[in-house]
Amino acid sequence: MHFAPLPYLDPGSGSFLIQLAIAALLGLGVAFRASWSKIKGWFGVKPKPTEDDDESENE
Amino acid sequence: MTNQKTNSGGLPASFRDPSGFLFSRGGVLYRQVNRAYEGDYTRLMESGLYERLVKAGFLIPHVEANQVEAESEAAFKVIQPERVPFISYPYEWSFGQLKSAALATLTIQKRALKADMSLKDASAYNMQFVRGKAMLIDTLSFEMYQEGQPWVAYKQFCQHFLAPLALTALRDVRLSQLLRVYIDGVPLDLASELLPTKTRLNFGLLTHIHVHAGAQKKYAGEEVKSRGGTMSRQAMTGLIESLESTIQKLDWTPRGTEWGNYYDITNYSDAAFEHKKQLVGEWSARLKPALTWDLGANNGEFSRVAGANSEFVVSFDIDPAAVEQNYRQMKNDKTENLLPLLLDLTNPSPAIGWANRERDSFGGRGPADLVLALAVIHHLAISNNVPLPQLADFFAETTKWLVIEFVPKQDSQVQKLLASRKDIFPSYTREGFEAAFAERFAIREAVEIRESERVLYLMERK
Numbered sequence: 012m013h014f015a016p017l018p019y020l021d022p023g024s025g026s027f028l029i030q031l032a033i034a035a036l037l038g039l040g041v042a043f044r045a046s047w048s049k050i051k052g053w054f055g056v057k058p059k060p061t062e063d064d065d066e067s068e069n070e
Numbered sequence: 071m072t073n074q075k076t077n078s079g080g081l082p083a084s085f086r087d088p089s090g091f092l093f094s095r096g097g098v099l100y101r102q103v104n105r106a107y108e109g110d111y112t113r114l115m116e117s118g119l120y121e122r123l124v125k126a127g128f129l130i131p132h133v134e135a136n137q138v139e140a141e142s143e144a145a146f147k148v149i150q151p152e153r154v155p156f157i158s159y160p161y162e163w164s165f166g167q168l169k170s171a172a173l174a175t176l177t178i179q180k181r182a183l184k185a186d187m188s189l190k191d192a193s194a195y196n197m198q199f200v201r202g203k204a205m206l207i208d209t210l211s212f213e214m215y216q217e218g219q220p221w222v223a224y225k226q227f228c229q230h231f232l233a234p235l236a237l238t239a240l241r242d243v244r245l246s247q248l249l250r251v252y253i254d255g256v257p258l259d260l261a262s263e264l265l266p267t268k269t270r271l272n273f274g275l276l277t278h279i280h281v282h283a284g285a286q287k288k289y290a291g292e293e294v295k296s297r298g299g300t301m302s303r304q305a306m307t308g309l310i311e312s313l314e315s316t317i318q319k320l321d322w323t324p325r326g327t328e329w330g331n332y333y334d335i336t337n338y339s340d341a342a343f344e345h346k347k348q349l350v351g352e353w354s355a356r357l358k359p360a361l362t363w364d365l366g367a368n369n370g371e372f373s374r375v376a377g378a379n380s381e382f383v384v385s386f387d388i389d390p391a392a393v394e395q396n397y398r399q400m401k402n403d404k405t406e407n408l409l410p411l412l413l414d415l416t417n418p419s420p421a422i423g424w425a426n427r428e429r430d431s432f433g434g435r436g437p438a439d440l441v442l443a444l445a446v447i448h449h450l451a452i453s454n455n456v457p458l459p460q461l462a463d464f465f466a467e468t469t470k471w472l473v474i475e476f477v478p479k480q481d482s483q484v485q486k487l488l489a490s491r492k493d494i495f496p497s498y499t500r501e502g503f504e505a506a507f508a509e510r511f512a513i514r515e516a517v518e519i520r521e522s523e524r525v526l527y528l529m530e531r532k
Binding site: 018019020022023024025026027028029030031033034035036037038039040041042063065066067068069070 | 088127177180184190203221224225226277278281284290291294300301306309311312401
């Protein structure tokens with residue numbers, strides 16, 4: 012795989028590879044959560060607003 | 071920050087990133103944006119991301135300084151960021167401050183992703199406390215996000231934030247000082263070794279520190295290109311959210327100290343305490359200092375008194391519990407002109423990094439207009455054996471105005487310090503103190519504090 016453009020800081024080979032593995036796993040969780048809330052939506056359950064709203068202020 | 075210029079024109083803390091650099095001209099701080107960064111800068115400004123982050127208090131505001139001549143030919147633009155009132159470093163922050171900076175970094179990354187941008191670095195040094203909030207001060211940290219790309223700043227984030235937070239929360243709060251030695255964050259193999267074994271049962275710490283450290287060792291020096299795999303946007307979101315929830319669960323509440331009752335353990339009567347407050351209030355109102363440093367500030371009670379009359383107060387203490395309490399209180403009160411910091415006055419922050427010029431020393435960030443040194447002189451003169459003339463020199467280099475409390479030998483706090491050692495301080499008397507300080511300062515006021523044997527002085531540097 013080609014990572015372009017190359018970053019100005021060395022992200023570290025091990026850090027890069029382990030990140031891909033961890034993130035793939037965690038991404039499944041995000042996907043599952045999304046589908047689950049969709050299924051719940053069919054039954055009229057409103058999703059909890061867990062997602063960052065892009066506006067809330069820094070505390 | 072040190073205003074010493076380098077040959078290349080930039081300030082010495084700002085040389086790594088080819089996107090641009092900081093420079094100072096006529097006492098004003100500017101950031102040159104290089105042409106190489108034009109696309110990313112334009113995206114940041116035109117996508118609305120800049121505006122949203124500034125409005126929510128996550129990013130330092132700037133104005134484009136079109137009239138200012140650039141430092142080099144590589145320039146695309148010159149911007150003038152809002153000046154940070156006092157630059158501080160992660161090894162000077164309490165647990166809660168580092169945690170706030172970490173969570174702010176992750177929120178910025180999440181919001182950047184929504185605008186198809188991503189943070190290309192996640193350095194704790196890019197975060198500063200402005201108006202009481204941890205803010206990103208490096209406007210050039212954003213780059214365009216390309217789906218499939220992993221987060222290039224993942225390693226740096228784990229080293230700068232996650233590892234020291236986990237170590238201080240779960241092992242020992244003093245380990246925050248590792249950041250003073252390791253300028254690019256705590257090496258993950260070291261963090262993994264120092265963390266309690268039970269942290270392997272915590273999914274976030276297991277993966278982002280222990281397994282991460284193992285992978286770094288295993289794949290050290292290997293070329294990444296040879297191995298396949300891309301990272302979906304969903305996977306990136308999962309990664310950021312996992313870091314966020316791991317950090318949110320970390321907490322440090324001081325043990326072994328009278329949490330919340332600091333002043334109950336002093337030998338002060340209420341009348342003495344109030345008298346001291348009244349004097350600090352009156353004198354600071356008379357001086358109206360821009361920058362006040364409260365040295366040995368405890369939980370910041372007197373910093374707040376001086377803060378009512380100062381533009382900005384930095385509240386230093388050696389005790390991580392006191393600094394933490396001070397920070398929680400200022401967050402609670404939404405105080406904007408106070409910064410609690412951890413500092414050992416007998417060994418203040420040195421200048422560190424490349425050529426010892428990347429991160430400034432304690433003294434290099436001064437002098438202050440007013441220093442408060444309340445109930446601190448006996449710790450320096452007696453516990454640390456610093457001769458009075460040297461103390462006077464130190465304070466004269468640190469401030470123009472000095473409010474200093476002399477605590478005589480007969481005071482019970484000093485008696486405690488002398489209980490198990492020889493009294494080798496014949497000149498530690500009110501007269502000896504005044505004589506030593508009169509060499510460097512003009513004594514403007516000397517008031518005996520009610521119901522105590524202590525004296526409060528207002529001095530002006532000669």
